[in-house]
Every structure is written in structure tokens, then in C-alpha cells.
Amino acid sequence: MVKNFALIGAAGFVAPRHMEAIKQTGHKLVAALDKNDSVGIIDSHFPNAAFFTEFERFDRHIAKLQRCGDSIDYVSICSPNYLHDAHIRFGLRVGADVICEKPLVLNPWNVEALQEIEKEYDRHIYTILQLRLHPSVIELKRRVDQAPPDQVFDIDLTYQTSRGKWYYSSWKGDLEKSGGIATNIGVHFFDMLMWIFGDTEENEVHIHTHDRAAGFLKLKRARVKWFLSINYDTLSEEQRTQGLRTYRSLKIGDDEFEFSGGFTELHNKSYEDILSGGGFKLDATKKAIEVVHEIRNATPKGLTGRHHTLAELPVVPHPFSGGR
Numbered sequence: 001m002v003k004n005f006a007l008i009g010a011a012g013f014v015a016p017r018h019m020e021a022i023k024q025t026g027h028k029l030v031a032a033l034d035k036n037d038s039v040g041i042i043d044s045h046f047p048n049a050a051f052f053t054e055f056e057r058f059d060r061h062i063a064k065l066q067r068c069g070d071s072i073d074y075v076s077i078c079s080p081n082y083l084h085d086a087h088i089r090f091g092l093r094v095g096a097d098v099i100c101e102k103p104l105v106l107n108p109w110n111v112e113a114l115q116e117i118e119k120e121y122d123r124h125i126y127t128i129l130q131l132r133l134h135p136s137v138i139e140l141k142r143r144v145d146q147a148p149p150d151q152v153f154d155i156d157l158t159y160q161t162s163r164g165k166w167y168y169s170s171w172k173g174d175l176e177k178s179g180g181i182a183t184n185i186g187v188h189f190f191d192m193l194m195w196i197f198g199d200t201e202e203n204e205v206h207i208h209t210h211d212r213a214a215g216f217l218k219l220k221r222a223r224v225k226w227f228l229s230i231n232y233d234t235l236s237e238e239q240r241t242q243g244l245r246t247y248r249s250l251k252i253g254d255d256e257f258e259f260s261g262g263f264t265e266l267h268n269k270s271y272e273d274i275l276s277g278g279g280f281k282l283d284a285t286k287k288a289i290e291v292v293h294e295i296r297n298a299t300p301k302g303l304t305g306r307h308h309t310l311a312e313l314p315v316v317p318h319p320f321s322g323g324r
Helices: 015-024 040-044 055-067 081-093 108-121 135-146 187-197 237-241 266-275 282-297
Strands: 004-008 028-033 050-052 074-077 097-100 125-127 153-161 200-208 212-219 222-229 246-252 255-257
Touching (some): 015 040, 028 055, 081 097, 125 282, 187 222, 212 282
Parallel strands (some): 028 050
Antiparallel strands (some): 153 246, 200 212, 212 222
């Protein structure tokens, strides 16, 4: 049976992946919302979908569909992080299940509240944790599960994804709206590591600024030094010479774990999993939300000896520190 979808955040970076996943799984996008109207990508997938730039009109349209017996089965959410909680609640109120981009919410207590509301409406909330569906990640988890149970792995996680000055003028550069670097670009890596290596036992933050964060995580079966950056200058000279603007690395001991490819189909796989009765619900995402919340609210300790080597790079002033 074809399911009806509504999409909130249609102009966002990740929205086309959700449109593609809805289409590839054989379902229909009937309504979309975004305050920005640069959404021509809809034509490539669902040109007949109703589109709104005002929430009130979007809400009224969804209500009209309900009255006509053509109600929404799923609400997909690609809006800014700080709006996820409210948009999830909207989806539940209109009687739909919800598929929300990560981070699901910014604070652990938001997850707890949603668990109660989910029960009240007898609907389900799913989050996109696509790295758990990556073939290489699944294989790594299998190898770790088969290793001696007392083996503890040493891991270096590096993720650098260059962003321009626009980033700081957008909601992504606002700590209150995005949750900061660790939440906005790191939450899915922390989720992946905990899924593979177990729960957090220590969480130490060394650096947390406008453009980078670094720290140490002691998991049940891993010691993780991590570094996240949106500053192009943190890339090595060799990487910049090669024209790279993004660098992703996960080293386990002396071995490089390669998972840079295989990402293009992961949202499709996520939707297939959800629509077939699987999917990652609230319990699956709560631990990662707790970790990034702790990171966001921790007082950085500086370089402690357990730090990632890139944490030693000089920190630069905020690009707007001299005034906008």
C-alpha cells in the first residue's frame, strides 16, 4: 500500500535524500514545508506535492487531508535541529509516524518527554542513524563482537568538513539552535562508536570552540580520541594541495578503517528498514544525545595527554569576533 508523506524542511541540505528515499520505496510525498522557497528539487521527485512557506497553511492543508480521508502516514523532518522536537510533536498530533534527521533532539530530557507523548498518540518516532546500515560498519561490528571480550581498542576519529563564513550566519553556527560542532556533525559518529564498542564510561572534552571540538571517550571496549572541525585550515597541507575540503578517518590501532564510500544509498536503506517494520526508535538514539549534551556543557580541560594530535593546532578567532 502506498503511504502518504509530508516533509518539513524541504529546502534543507539533506531533504533531497529523503525525497529520493520516499520515491525509491514506492511512496508519495503529498505536502512539504519550508520558510525558504528554493525547493525546485521537488520537481525531480514529486512535482504534484503541495508546498507551503507558512506553517499555518501547511497545518491547515494537512487537517483538510485528514477530513477527506487522505491523511498523512509519515511526517519526515529535515528542519533545523532546535525545531525537531516541536515538529515531531506536530507529526504525532496529526496521527502520523515520524522520521526525523539526527540529532533527533538537543537534550536527553526531550527524548524522555517524547517517549511519553509517543505512547499517548500510539505512534512511532524514528531517527536516521544511517551509519548503522553501512556495510563496512556492520562488518566492523561483527569483527569486534567476535574479538576476545576483554579486548579494548584504541581509536582515533577525525572528521573535518570545511564550512565558509555563511555557516556562522545560519542556525548551524548558533550553539542554542544547532547544539554546536559535536552535536551538529558528530552525533552520528558517536552513535556508531557506541553501537559497536559499548556504552560511555568517561567523557572528557579538551577543546570546544566555534569551529572545532576534541576530546576523549572511554567506551566499554574502546579508548577514543576524537577531533571534529569545520575549519578548512585544520586540514593538512597535503590534503589542501589535493583539493580536499573534507577528510574522514577512523583509525583502529594502526589500521585505517575505510568507510568513505557507500553513503549514497543509506537513506534509502533507512526508509526501507522503517517501512518494513524495523527502524531506530527513541531508545536507540538516547545515548548519543546524552553524550553530545555532556560535551556541549562540559568545561574544556585543554591538552591532557589523552588528546587527539590535531587538538594541538592553534585556535583561531571567531570570524565575526570583530562585529558583523
